Amino acid sequence: MKTRYRIAGAVAALLLAGAAQAHRQWMLPSATTLSGTDAWVTVDAAVSNDLFYFEHVPMRTDGIAVTQPDGSAGRIENAATGKFRSTFDVHLTQPGTYRIANVSTGLMGSYMLNGKRERLPRGTTQAxxxxxxxxxxxxxxTAEMANRNEIFVTLGAPTTTIFKPTGQGIEMAPVTHPNDLVSGEAATFQFLLDGKPAAGLKVTIIPGGIRYRDTLGQMDLTADQDGKIAVTWPQPGLYWMNATVGGVREGGPMGEGGAPAAPAGPP
Known part of the structure; x- marks a missing residue:
């Protein structure tokens, strides 16, 4: 009898235009699949070189939003920021899948004035x-920037309401639910760019724990014409997935980067 090990999931997608960044941004939930009708999840959030290891700077929590299974807005609680990481709690009171996301958009650019090139003020938007x-x-x-870092947590049976695309930046429209991943089995994800299939999108997947192993274990995938990738998880554990377009290498400021695919264990 084959033993199946579940890889509870989270996914990050990044669209950036601008200078390359050296660090990866990530959020790590204490659990991604829970039972019952009322539960709590604690999330660590940081920016670092080594995935899921606190050694650089904390992620700010003021931009983190929670979407509940019915599509309504939830909230983070007990947020605290230290030297190397932030932490916060999410109270799960509805059955289904929650999205916990740090999403930002912006505009970078410059202009000529009196023979000198000037930069647009920080915080400028299209509006x-x-x-x-x-x-x-x-x-x-000008160059637009859309930055999305997200994880998913399910209470009870997985649901899909929260995966409705917004049509802005890179988004994931999962074929395989990100909280129903199993090591040794293929999972399929579709990526959209401004609401359309992101054909040819480059996707990087890295197992967590890189600080304590000799090889990175990175998987580099390219989305097909429908914006889909298929990945077979080599082993249970934490995985960070990142997709980037716009001339920026993996790792921009999701702060900075990507996100985990989660704590694994027997189903």
């Missing part, structure tokens, strides 16, 4: 671009 540009500005150059 505020016109007011951010001074009179007489010419040769305006």
């Amino acid at each position: 505020t671009l016109a007011t951010a540009l001074p009179a007489g500005a010419t040769d305006v150059q």
Whole structure:
């Protein structure tokens, strides 16, 4: 009889345009599949070189949003930030799958004024671009940034309501539910770019615990014409998945990076 080991899941996707970053951003839940009708999950959140190891800076928690299984907004509780990591709790009171995400968008760019190139003010968006540009500005150059780091936690049976795409940036539309992954078996994920299949998207998957092994164990995949990838998990454990477009290498500021695919154990 074959023993099946479950890899509870989370996925991160990143769309960035700008300078390359050296560190990976990630969130790590204390559990990803739970039973009962009322439960709590504690999440560690950090930016680091070694996945799931605190050694650089904490992730800020003010931009983290919780989506409950029915699509309504939840909230984080007991948030605290230390030297190397942040931590917070999520109270699960509805059956189904929750999304815990750190999502941000922005606009980077520059313009010419009086013969000198100037940068757009920090925090400029498409909506505020016109007011951010001074009179007489010419040769305006901009690049949009959309940054998404997310994990998924399920109370009881998995549900799919939260996976409805927004049509902005890179998003994952799972074929295989991210909280129903099993080592040794193939899982399929579809990626969308601004709401359309992200054909040719480069996806990187790295097992956690790289600080204590000699090889990175990285898997590099390319999405097919439908934006889909298939991955067979080599072993139970934590996995970080990252997708990036826009000329930035793996690791931008999701802060910085990606996210875990989770604590594994017997189903």
